[in-house]
Amino acid sequence: MAELLLEIRSEEIPARMQARAADDLKRLVSDGLKAAGLAFAGARAFATPRRLTLVIDGLPAARADVSEERRGPRVGAPDNAIQGFLKGAGLSSLDQAEKRDTGKGEFWFAVIRKKGGPTADVLPGVIEAAMKALPWPKSMKWGSGTLQWVRPLQGIIALFEGKALSGRVEPGGKMAPVVFGNTTRGHRFLSRGEITVTGFADYEAKLAAAHVVLDPAARRKTILEGAHRLAQEAQVALKDDEGLVEEVTGLVEWPVPLLGTIDAQFMDVPPEVLIVSMKTHLRQFVTTRPDGTLANRFVVVANTIARDGGKTIVEGNERVLRARLSDAKFFWDQDRKVRLEDRVAALKGVVFHAKLGTQAERVQRIAALATAVADCVPGAAKAEVMMAAELCKADLVSGMVGEFPELQGIMGRYYALHEKLPAAVADAIGDHYAPAGPNDRCPSAPVSMAVALADKLDALTSFWSIGEKPTGSRDPYALRRAALGVIRIVVENKLRLPLSRFFKQADLLDFFAERLKVQMRDKGVRHDVIDAVFALGGEDDLVRLLARVEALQSFLGTEAGKNLLTAYGRAANIVRAEERKDKTLAARIAGAPDVALLELGEEKAVASALAEVERTVKPALQKEDFAGAMQALAGLRAPIDAFFDKVTVNVQDKPDLRLNRLKLLNQIRATMDAVAAFSKIEG
Secondary structure, rough: OOOEEEEEOOOOHHHHHHHHHHHHHHHHHHHHHHHHHOOEEEEEEEEEOOOOEEEEEEEOEOOEEEEEEEEEEEEOOOHHHHHHHHHHHOOOOOHOOEEEEOOOOOOEEEEEOOOOOEHHHHHHHHHHHHHHOOOOOOOOOOOOOOOOOOHHHHHEEEEEEOOEEOOOOOOOOOOOEEEEOOOEEEEOOOOOOEEHHHHHHHHHHHHHOOOOOHHHHHHHHHHHHHHHHHHHHHEEOOOOOHHHHHHHHOOOOOOOOEEOOOHHHHOOOOHHHHHHHHHHHOOOOOOOOOOOEEEEEEEEEEEOOOOOHHHHHHHHHHHHHHHHHHHHHHHHHOOOOOHHHHHHHHHOOOEOOOOOHHHHHHHOOOHHHHHHOOOOOHHHHHHHHHHHHHOOOOOHOOOOHHHOOOOOHHHHHEEEEEEOOOOOHHHHHOOOOOOOOOOOOOOHHHHHHHHHHHHHHHHHHHHHHHHOOOOEEEEOHHHHHHHHHHHHHHHHHOOOOHHHHHHHHHHHHHHHHHHHHHHHHHHOOOHHOOOOOOOOOOOOOOOHHHHHHHHHHHHOOHHHHHHHHHHHHHHHHHHHHHHOOOOOHHHHOOOOOOOHHHOOOOHHEEEEEEHHHHHHHHHHOOOOHHHHHHHHHHHHHHHHHHHHHOOOOOOOOOOOHHHHHHHHHHHHHHHHHOOHHHHHHOO
């Protein structure tokens, strides 16, 4: 068994694209090998800023001869079917095919024999096809070439059994081809010249000697261990930030963590400003004091070994950070001189959307919605809700948010606190964009909930009104995120918010239903249970709807629930079968059965049980005691089982009796469907 080593080296690959590209390369090459009839033991993919690497273990040195049988049309089939079969099988005439009796008639069969050969002959084609198919989020052409890749290619290693494969990639135009070889290069600054390799173990070892850590997991470990050590030595703690760790791992081939210091003059600036400056703009790791507050130290990861131990790199990072924070401190000091209330008028000059007016007009809509929503939020003081809603967008015209758009809402909260506005108002301004994602904190204070809901409901209803709805993967205004935000706020705080009161468009409620279904399925709720509750329709109270779903799923997990579902299926199937035969039957079996026509004790018992269930279920549903309603349904199980054991429904010589018994079965179906659409549930 042999090894295939592939390295595709280029200019720097964006960090966010590396892991996906490595996985895609492994998938595409693996699929190509399987399509060529080549089995292998395993595949491993790696990525650094300048290379994608793949190693395939356990490939055969040569492909065996294989034969494949292909069944064609029936003997005597039309000529065009015969010709299509011959062409697809690569045969010139039926003399090369065989007749076989399959037990269902005679059919033509072709035996297609594929000659084996050296594995090395097919590998270049597999590699080239994988490279052309690799789905980069963004790619480019360079020079006069027509080949698209994420960044300009610099070299390709393609080794099989330690020898370079005969192949090349043509960039097109006047560009020279990139020929498969056995050489690579190490770190851009810490290594000189080409490196010749003979296989993966040799390749990995020589890259390490040339200051390239191939495995992203190893680079990540070096970054975290070094950063934690430096922080501990400075008596601070590294602030967890998985996203930044992953990004920095994709920016360096030889990580060297270094410790820097923030000037004391900037430590009175809000910590969020410091964090966004360090993390988002400079990729620096934040540290904290023992009490959790921001410390004046940061960790930066260099991609080189500096001669002075990193002193110049640290000084450069401190200098750039100082410049950014100087601007931030200036904005912080200047912005506090203008009240939020005095900024609102400037929102008239900020367009929200060409068809939806300015931010000032949007604020008016949000304020109106927020006061209406406040009626459904216990403890939400309307005066505070109105104040927070009217000021929630004011920081958009502040200097700080102009410089750091990521801080909108956050800075509004700080400015409100500086003005000594009520804490609930300040917090609502800071929270009104939340939750921004599935892992984001959800507002829980009454005023914050009202304003955050109003902000999202306005976005949804406004964009819906101009026909801007999400389609497929396209959602430029993040309306799916807004809907999920509304769902989280309502569900996590158990708010009784009737959504239809705020939606003029019926399909907007359907959109919410789909988002809720996705969220519930992600939490392990059965899709058929969700459908059974949603099929009832007319429900716009998410808390009540979820309570019904939870009760139904619990009920179906019991023995009584499973058996009752089976009984429902028997009753419903009989009724549906008869309705298909007689289109007038549905109207004739609507309503309760005639008590006088109930002959047997078993059918009388079912009628009595149904009457008892109807007396119990309706009040239970009104009280939102869904578990109680399900338990009441469980009382139908025994009499229905006995009914099917003893009673014949389709009594052909007694049409009135047959119709009455179908009425009874229809009543079983209708009674249960009032609680949930049991027909949607998979048995």
